[in-house]
Amino acid sequence: MGLFSKKTEGAKQQVVQSTEEFMTLVRVYYQSVIAAQLGITNLNMLPDMALFKRMLKIPTEGGKLGVAEKARSRKVLMQDYNLGEDFFKEIDRSIKRNCKTVNDVNGYFYKYQGFNQDLFNLMDKMMTVSFRISLLFNKLLYRSTEKMIHKILTQSEWKDVSMQKSAWAIRKYQESLGYSERWIVDFVYNVFVLAKKDNKNKKKED
Secondary structure (H helix, E strand, C coil), rough: CCCCHHHHHCCCECCCCCCHHHHHHHHHHHHHHHHHHHHHCCCHHCCHHHHHHCCCCCCCCCCCCCCHHHHHHHHHHHHHHCEEEEEEHHHHHHHHHCCCCCCCHHHHHHHHHHHHHHHHHHHHHHCHHHHHCCCCCCHHHHHHHHHHHHHHHHCCCCHHHHHHHHHHHHHHHHHHHHCHHHHHHHHHHHHEEEEEEEEHHHHHHH
């Protein structure tokens, strides 16, 4: 399953969705916003955007990197993964707030990666039998994801000290990055849905 790929079945073109592709497209959007905002011209600083640009042969718009790539990745994420306008507006605001110069970029991505790692590790520890059952039904999964994220962002006392430290770290990342609870829920929910599809596809292949 290749990145940014579609497969043809008869006269129809079917989108090939995967967790890997979704996460890569999100990184492409981040890197495109940063390139356009800071006027970055070195593609080596933006590996995911560079791959996206070359694979889809996206011309540089107005001699400025990031503009066309941002629009294209946003379009794909909205069409293929059903993300709304607010998801991208929050990323734009977060980057504008945290990346004033090129020197801020590495630190920003370090925080973003730490946020993702701590968040998904903690959610994995928190998963109960009822949550795993909700993976079978998307509407139930969304509600379960909402409850779990709300708990991470609001619960002050935890029985497990390591989980409490992870929750506090996530809140610090959230405050620094500037993401709302709704944005985190939408992001995590999409990852869970795609992971479920990945597992189904793997079983079919096996």
